[in-house]
Amino acid sequence: MEINLSEGLRDLMRRYPQGVAVVTTEWKGKLVGMTVNTFNSLSLNPPLVLFIADRSRGNDLPFRDSPSFAVNLVDSREVLDTFATKPVETRFQEVKYQLSDEGVPILSDAYAYLIATRGQVVDIGDHAIIVGEAKEVNLSREPSPLVYYMRNYRKVCLP
Numbered sequence: 001m002e003i004n005l006s007e008g009l010r011d012l013m014r015r016y017p018q019g020v021a022v023v024t025t026e027w028k029g030k031l032v033g034m035t036v037n038t039f040n041s042l043s044l045n046p047p048l049v050l051f052i053a054d055r056s057r058g059n060d061l062p063f064r065d066s067p068s069f070a071v072n073l074v075d076s077r078e079v080l081d082t083f084a085t086k087p088v089e090t091r092f093q094e095v096k097y098q099l100s101d102e103g104v105p106i107l108s109d110a111y112a113y114l115i116a117t118r119g120q121v122v123d124i125g126d127h128a129i130i131v132g133e134a135k136e137v138n139l140s141r142e143p144s145p146l147v148y149y150m151r152n153y154r155k156v157c158l159p
């Protein structure tokens with residue numbers, strides 16, 4: 001049987017629990033945001049973060065063009081669904097947010113967020129690694145965190 005490695009990689013990654021966040025920015029006068037499971041810290045000194053954007057869907061475009069972006073840690077399935085599946089133009093009509101000094105939207109539901117200035121963008125395969133340098137970090141409240149596992153958001157059971 002021929003093994004399709006691209007499908008195999010998807011199957012393997014579905015079995016790997018991943019944190020989820022909503023990355024947001026302002027682009028061409030519009031607010032933009034998407035759910036990602038690829039957010040991670042990259043360096044502590046300097047304080048760098050990254051996420052990976054799907055170039056085949058154009059998900060990289062707003063972020064490679066904007067000087068800043070925010071990473072919102074969210075524990076609401078509804079908000080995560082909104083920023084993964086709802087039409088891009090209506091997403092911010094469904095959530096509460098405020099604008100940072102840089103003009104990037106911060107989701108009011110976020111239990112923590114950071115604001116980063118955009119750094120390197122590295123195109124690899126059909127995705128792009130978007131790097132940012134954290135300029136502000138805010139821990140708003142205690143979370144009830146979710147992870148993405150086997151194509152669903154699952155609650156983390158804390159002892």
Ligand SMILES: Cc1cc2nc3c(=O)[nH]c(=O)nc-3n(C[C@H](O)[C@H](O)[C@H](O)COP(=O)(O)O)c2cc1C
Nearest residue numbers: 033034035036037038052053054057059083084148
């Ligand atoms: C759990 C989850 C994680 C996702 N992670 C990413 C990601 O890391 N990078 C990415 O480009 N898209 C990711 N997506 C897809 C984007 O959220 C989606 O393509 C984006 O919101 C644009 O919406 P559209 O594809 O309907 O235009 C993810 C979707 C889900 C449900």
